[in-house]
Amino acid sequence: MTIQTSLGRRSFLVKTAAVVGGLSLGFRIPADDDAAEAAEIKEINAWVVIHPDDKVVIRIARSEMGQGTLTGLAQLVAEELECDWSKVTTEFPTPGENLKRKRVWGEMGTGGSRGIRTSHQYVREGGAAAREMLIAAAAAEWKVPASECTAANSVVTHTASGRKLGYGQLAMAAAKLDPPNAVKLKDPKDWKLIGKPLKRLDTLDKLTGKQVYGIDMRLPGMLIATIKACPVHGGKLKSFDAAKVEKMPGVKKVVPVDGNAVAVVADTYWNAHTALAALPVEWDAGKLGQVQQDDVTAMLKEGLDANEAFIGNKAGDAKATIAGAAKKVEATYKFPWQAHACMEPMNATALYTPEKCEVWCGTQNGEAALAAAAEAAELPVSKCEAYKLILGGGFGRRGRADYVRQAVLIAKQMPGTPVKMIWSREEDMTQDSYHPTTMCKMTAGLDAENKLVGLHVRISGQSILAALSPQSLENGMDSRVFQGFMPGGPEAAYGYTVPNLLIDHAMRNPHVTPGFWRGVNTNQNAIYMECFMDEVAEAAGQDPLDFRLKMLKPKYAAVLKATADKAGYGKKLPDGHFHGLAQIMGYGSYVAGIAEISVSNDGVLKVHKITAGTDPGYGVNPWLIDRQVAGSFVYGLSASLYGEITIKDGAVEQTNFDSYNVMRMDEMPEVETVLVPSGGFWGGVGEPTIAVAAPAVLNGIYKATGKRIRELPLMNHDLRKGA
Amino acid sequence: MAVLNVNGKSLEANADARTPLLWVLRDTLGLTGTKYGCGIAQCGACTVLIDGVATRSCQVPLNSVGRKKITTIEGLAQDSKLTKIQQAWLELDVPQCGYCQSGMIMAATALLAAKPQPTDADIDAAMTNICRCGTYKQVREAIHAAAKA
Ligand code: FES
Ligand code: FES
Numbered sequence: 001m002t003i004q005t006s007l008g009r010r011s012f013l014v015k016t017a018a019v020v021g022g023l024s025l026g027f028r029i030p031a032d033d034d035a036a037e038a039a040e041i042k043e044i045n046a047w048v049v050i051h052p053d054d055k056v057v058i059r060i061a062r063s064e065m066g067q068g069t070l071t072g073l074a075q076l077v078a079e080e081l082e083c084d085w086s087k088v089t090t091e092f093p094t095p096g097e098n099l100k101r102k103r104v105w106g107e108m109g110t111g112g113s114r115g116i117r118t119s120h121q122y123v124r125e126g127g128a129a130a131r132e133m134l135i136a137a138a139a140a141e142w143k144v145p146a147s148e149c150t151a152a153n154s155v156v157t158h159t160a161s162g163r164k165l166g167y168g169q170l171a172m173a174a175a176k177l178d179p180p181n182a183v184k185l186k187d188p189k190d191w192k193l194i195g196k197p198l199k200r201l202d203t204l205d206k207l208t209g210k211q212v213y214g215i216d217m218r219l220p221g222m223l224i225a226t227i228k229a230c231p232v233h234g235g236k237l238k239s240f241d242a243a244k245v246e247k248m249p250g251v252k253k254v255v256p257v258d259g260n261a262v263a264v265v266a267d268t269y270w271n272a273h274t275a276l277a278a279l280p281v282e283w284d285a286g287k288l289g290q291v292q293q294d295d296v297t298a299m300l301k302e303g304l305d306a307n308e309a310f311i312g313n314k315a316g317d318a319k320a321t322i323a324g325a326a327k328k329v330e331a332t333y334k335f336p337w338q339a340h341a342c343m344e345p346m347n348a349t350a351l352y353t354p355e356k357c358e359v360w361c362g363t364q365n366g367e368a369a370l371a372a373a374a375e376a377a378e379l380p381v382s383k384c385e386a387y388k389l390i391l392g393g394g395f396g397r398r399g400r401a402d403y404v405r406q407a408v409l410i411a412k413q414m415p416g417t418p419v420k421m422i423w424s425r426e427e428d429m430t431q432d433s434y435h436p437t438t439m440c441k442m443t444a445g446l447d448a449e450n451k452l453v454g455l456h457v458r459i460s461g462q463s464i465l466a467a468l469s470p471q472s473l474e475n476g477m478d479s480r481v482f483q484g485f486m487p488g489g490p491e492a493a494y495g496y497t498v499p500n501l502l503i504d505h506a507m508r509n510p511h512v513t514p515g516f517w518r519g520v521n522t523n524q525n526a527i528y529m530e531c532f533m534d535e536v537a538e539a540a541g542q543d544p545l546d547f548r549l550k551m552l553k554p555k556y557a558a559v560l561k562a563t564a565d566k567a568g569y570g571k572k573l574p575d576g577h578f579h580g581l582a583q584i585m586g587y588g589s590y591v592a593g594i595a596e597i598s599v600s601n602d603g604v605l606k607v608h609k610i611t612a613g614t615d616p617g618y619g620v621n622p623w624l625i626d627r628q629v630a631g632s633f634v635y636g637l638s639a640s641l642y643g644e645i646t647i648k649d650g651a652v653e654q655t656n657f658d659s660y661n662v663m664r665m666d667e668m669p670e671v672e673t674v675l676v677p678s679g680g681f682w683g684g685v686g687e688p689t690i691a692v693a694a695p696a697v698l699n700g701i702y703k704a705t706g707k708r709i710r711e712l713p714l715m716n717h718d719l720r721k722g723a
Numbered sequence: 724m725a726v727l728n729v730n731g732k733s734l735e736a737n738a739d740a741r742t743p744l745l746w747v748l749r750d751t752l753g754l755t756g757t758k759y760g761c762g763i764a765q766c767g768a769c770t771v772l773i774d775g776v777a778t779r780s781c782q783v784p785l786n787s788v789g790r791k792k793i794t795t796i797e798g799l800a801q802d803s804k805l806t807k808i809q810q811a812w813l814e815l816d817v818p819q820c821g822y823c824q825s826g827m828i829m830a831a832t833a834l835l836a837a838k839p840q841p842t843d844a845d846i847d848a849a850m851t852n853i854c855r856c857g858t859y860k861q862v863r864e865a866i867h868a869a870a871k872a
Contacts, residue, residue, distance in 0.1 A: 065820055066818070066819030066820030066821065067819070068819070200816050200818075202821075203812075203816050203817075203818055203821075204813060205821075206821030206824050207796075207805065207809045207812050207813060207818070207824065208756070208796065208797065208799070208800055208805075208809065209754070209755070209757070209796035210756070211821055212755070215755075216755035218753065218755070224750065249739050267750075268742070268746060268750035268751065269746055269749070269750055270738070270739070270742045270743065270746040270750070271739070341855060342822075342855060343760055343766070343768060343820065343822040343853070343855045343856070344758070344760075344820070345759070345760075390820070390821070391820060392758070392820050393820045393822060394820075424762065425759075425760065425761045425763075623816070627816075627819060627858070627861065630857055630860050631819055631856045631857030631858065632857070633857065634854070634855075634856075634857025634859060635855065635856075635857055638855075656761055656762075656763055656765065657761050657763070657766055657853060658763060658765055662853055662855065663857075663859075664850075664851055664852075664853065664859075665846065665852075665859045666848075668857075668859035668860060668863075670860075671860065
């Protein structure tokens with residue numbers, strides 16, 4: 001088996017070969033023997049390569065981390081290419097190639113559910129341009145006008161004469177042609193592949209152990225490192241006593257990293273791990289080492305009533321309206337830090353020489369990985385390369401390149417030797433960039449007719465951008481804090497019409513690093529808004545669904561209504577079962593969820609079913625969307641049930657799955673996806689639905705128990721009646 | 724130097740006696756299909772069969788293995804012919820990122836060997852592996868499908 005991790009002749013190929021002692025991965029740098037092969041394999045354009053045997057290789061710029069974007073993007077290209085789907089394979093161009101070719105593949109970053117929605121246009125155009133070139137090549141061969149030829153199923157046909165040529169036969173000639181100036185994309189009603197539940201292209205190797213993740217990388221002469229950074233984020237490495245462990249089995253070197261971490265390089269992970277555990281290390285955490293969880297809570301609480309705040313959405317005069325309202329409702333909510341806990345811990349392999357630096361890693365942002373490698377290596381980007389491997393989970397965590405930087409800084413201290421750096425699960429959990437922690441004070445005013453006339457949403461807490469991307473702040477404001485609450489726009493607009501509205505954010509940044517975590521700020525914002533809407537509906541004496549539908553804009557209302565209908569909302573449920581609902585717009589899609597739950601007499605919650613509605617504009621692959629929706633609920637509900645990172649003496653207390661529990665098979669609810677694509681826009685799929693699971697469940701719990709849970713995780717609450 | 728019986732072959736493993744089997748497989752023998760997820764018996768990503776029993780290899784020191792028969796994910800398909808469990812996984816497209824799936828498939832293999840027609844409760848009890856992508860629904864369906872095949 002050959003896995004091509006990059007492009008053409010300049011690429012590295014990872015080859016697996018059976019050797020005595022099992023499978024090993026050998027590496028070779030393609031040399032002249034590949035030139036002959038390369039001469040026959042023609043790139044039609046940046047997106048499409050066609051082999052003489054008709055095999056179609058579609059290039060995928062985005063990262064595949066399980067979400068299925070590789071398959072969805074290939075469908076988009078293949079739709080316009082008119083190729084035989086059974087002949088399609090894919091490959092990842094490298095970030096270095098992208099830069100060399102003036103970013104012909106556009107953005108490689110894969111986060112914010114953007115994989116398809118921000119590239120559907122140009123990848124389809126890439127497929128269409130290649131098709132036109134193949135048709136033109138056939139027309140030239142037959143000396144007929146291209147307009148008399150059609151393409152379908154990897155074959156060009158001259159309609160009048162019935163002559164046919166396969167794409168494999170035409171590729172060589174087509175590749176020499178100039179690309180068309182403009183192409184016309186198909187009308188969505190003519191789509192044959194887009195919208196179809198096609199199977200994934202990347203399943204087989206994941207069933208046989210052959211799939212190579214970053215952690216599986218092997219290079220000749222490679223050593224393995226593991227690392228420990230100061231347990232208090234922002235703290236420093238003071239000293240370590242290498243002599244104590246240098247003689248331990250397999251240990252090659254003990255190295256400081258970036259002034260805040262130390263790594264052991266050894267022949268195997270276990271030897272590196274054992275030596276690192278035995279290494280005496282002193283940290284300097286300064287004052288941060290005295291910060292306790294209560295200090296963080298106090299900091300956030302203070303922001304709830306602070307005078308100054310960034311305004312994210314405003315209409316009329318919310319404060320005055322609420323002050324003069326017939327009825328006032330108020331509640332304060334709190335959302336904890338949560339870890340990503342990707343199944344594959346962070347890792348990267350680096351090979352550094354003074355002339356060149358290369359890294360191999362799973363990353364959601366190949367170009368950021370390349371930039372991090374170049375910066376750490378202190379080499380120009382043109383002398384560096386990053387090879388993207390399949391990710392064992394990303395969820396936002398692998399959009400950061402901190403681990404790539406560390407791997408390069410270690411490899412730099414061993415020039416010429418490839419080093420694979422692997423984080424232990426403990427390192428992964430304590431050096432994460434966590435779902436940000438916030439609190440929220442919700443205040444509503446109802447008029448005499450029980451209409452919601454004023455609403456103030458005061459968020460207090462962490463900004464991801466302030467920590468990870470301060471250059472993206474707008475006059476100090478992090479607009480992403482308002483996901484789902486924005487005044488308009490195609491991304492995350494607020495769905496309710498409330499005449500007097502104020503949504504503002506008092507930024508309070510504790511020292512623990514926050515990060516993008518599947519769903520990001522829609523997670524807590526959906527809880528704040530949707531749980532509180534139930535509270536307000538109750539104060540208004542109305543059913544939560546009716547109350548919402550009166551205020552929701554049409555697309556929001558349509559999805560919520562479709563979901564409620566499908567779930568049988570309002571109809572009789574089995575004894576002891578209750579429905580809770582929630583909706584939001586995120587990542588360009590409108591979503592809603594209805595949870596059916598019960599709480600036993602001894603307080604055990606069971607989520608029986610979640611009906612999930614989503615309107616992503618177009619649904620490229622319903623089979624994969626279904627899996628993303630169900631998967632998002634597992635991720636979101638895991639966090640709602642158990643997810644809580646706390647600190648003690650400035651350091652994260654949870655270290656592994658024994659102290660940071662996640663959902664297992666026995667807790668998995670039935671999930672029914674209601675896909676209602678209304679067309680005309682392209683929304684995301686990987687993230688949006690995650691946000692509705694928790695508030696829908698919480699609203700159901702209230703109906704079952706009379707308890708308003710305003711702080712997660714649920715494991716901290718006693719759900720027994722009367723308790 | 725230990726000699727292990729892995730996937731029907733005798734393989735020499737030169738590693739410290741206390742090294743967990745997981746790392747012997749991955750680093751010494753190059754069998755990287757078996758995954759590291761937690762190192763503390765929580766996640767099941769490292770599951771292999773030892774004399775047919777699903778075992779979390781991160782908890783098995785090399786010197787406890789002897790000549791017991793070890794089967795890893797690489798040892799399931801014979802001459803590229805998938806087992807009926809792998810086949811069911813393929814037909815239902817179970818994996819998302821796939822990282823947990825070696826462990827899932829090994830655990831399911833042991834389950835079906837012991838209980839050819841498992842109930843949902845049997846599946847819940849045997850399949851305690853963690854999947855962060857949330858493939859639980861498909862894993863359950865695939866086990867039932869394989870049981871019928
Ligand atoms: S790595 Fe062995 S159970 Fe998680
Ligand atoms: S498929 Fe990704 S962890 Fe299970």
